[in-house]
Amino acid sequence: MTSSPLITREHALSLLFEMLRIRRFEEKCAELYSAGKIRGFLHLYIGEEAIAVGAMQSLTPEDAIVSTYREHGHALVRGLSAGAVMAEMYGKANGCSRGRGGSMHLFDASRRFYGGSAIVGGHLPLAVGLALADKMQNRQRVTACFFGDGAVAEGAFHESMNLAALWKLPVLFVCENNQYAMGTAIARAQSKTDISQKATGYGIPSEAIDGMDVIAVEEATRLALDTVRCGAGPYLLEAITYRFRAHSMYDAELYRSKAEVEEWKKRDPINLFLDRSREHGLLTDADLADAEQRVAPEIAEAIAFAEAGSWEPIDDLTKDVVTPARAAS
């Protein structure tokens, strides 16, 4: 366990609230999916909340975020409204991507939130390019790129790490290693399972951290970003975590035992943080109850927002394929 920095009660409350908000939002999404309100694929972030919340603490509004199809948590912490995210999953026009993307393609250009990618590893090059644009225009900002252990196997990981290191680009690569690429355990996919170690092959500094510990993630991200922001090039953080639910709503989880899941649930990031905060006298059970009371109406409002949203007219089907002024046949 890392030694706690001086955390204020205010900050502790904020971390708790953010993680809880993601948790309850995701649980609600699962319900709504079963009710047929959300369709297609739904990938829940339950169990991994500490990473998005911890990492986002040191990212500024000017920084960019590129993430995977398991990106609801990142979106919410980034500041996309729960309503806009929910409506997007409903497919409504008041969704953050106007309903065109769905769960896997959340975008908010005003918050520099660039998705939402459904091709494993396909977004790493985008992050490299965003960082390249910043460097070439002398803008002091960072691109944070979240991806899973599965993406590490894709060629784009190798290429992106190499290019980011070669050109000293301000990319923070954050691998959310939840030990499974869909149904394939990392030991069955990687000849060497230590992901942070792979960074040494590119000369990229890296660290493996406990992804269930929001403070550890926050600290490690802050240190990593110090390096990246001073122009030293990219950094790789490997956050070891676990998803408590299936890969997606269709997954029967034949590839892992219930016992394993239960074991990991003992390290629920929200409980871990609450326990430690209690130990340090920062938070009490009343704070949890209070947070629940604040989260619930926000999520209820989000659902109401989505329900009230309208469907885009079918006549607008080919809108935004290309820029409107030049829309051709």
Added chain:
Amino acid sequence: MTKITYREAVKAGLRDALQSDPRVFLMGEDVGRYGGAYACSKGFLDEFGEERIRDTPLSESTFVGAGIGAALGGMRPIVEIMTINFSLLALDQIVNNAATLRHMSGGQLSVPLVIRMATGGGRQLAAQHSHSFEGWYAHIPGIKVVAPATVNDARHMLGLALQDPDPVLIFEHALLYPMEFELDETAKPTDLEHAAVRRVGRDVTIITYGGSLWKCLQAAEQLAKDNLETEVIDLRSLRPLDMPTVLASVAKTHRALIVDEGWRTCSLAAEISAQIMERGFYDLDAPVARVCSVEVPMPYPKHLEDAALPQPDKIIAAVQELVAHHA
């Protein structure tokens, strides 16, 4: 009118772009120190520096993706994929990112990226280095696909592409680079989307693009000696297709031949043929004909390669057959 090579025209276009907009930069394999695989950027590294002329590692997927990201981030990258043959490695980035980001984001994002690639066969480079996949790219909503076939277009299409807020793929047929043509400074193209009638005629419409244009014009010259006047249309844009220009010509000649270096099956020629059938059926006096590459991975020996590709003699034969056709 001055005579320049297609390569010089491409180079002039690149220089125009780099000089006029500081956001423009060129990125790709061997574009810098090597001077470009086809010498289109020779001397540019010295002239513009390594910030703007970036040699990349052999990572097509990632440097194309980085081009997309850089475009999202406010730059105007020109990504050079050495040849269309290597672009397959970047297909995911082109199809799943460049073409989709505007739509998936509900119109929030714009990808003003230009990708240039050399394309085509005819230099005995065998099966993995002789592809013509322009038709595959023309299939995809969300991108524009253009094929400059003249030095005027080689010079000016790049500038127009850089002004486009959406991704534009520019295909330069490798055989064209060393070929010399007259550059008409007075006839600057003003858009990417329209086809051009390169030769006016009354008997048959030949529709073609890119590296096949000069073969069609050569065939047309030969046919004219037998009093067969062919109208040759250079598509210029493969997506979107300028069908109005094509259909107006077919309404005049009533016979259409499409010359396309892609393999015949599921070719771009098949698309154009379908559209002529759908929209100009009653103007036709004969079925739409196609001259395409033979369905074989490109063979290495010259006589076989020549037999596999569209050639002036095959075009002439196809035109004659069209004219001979009577219901």
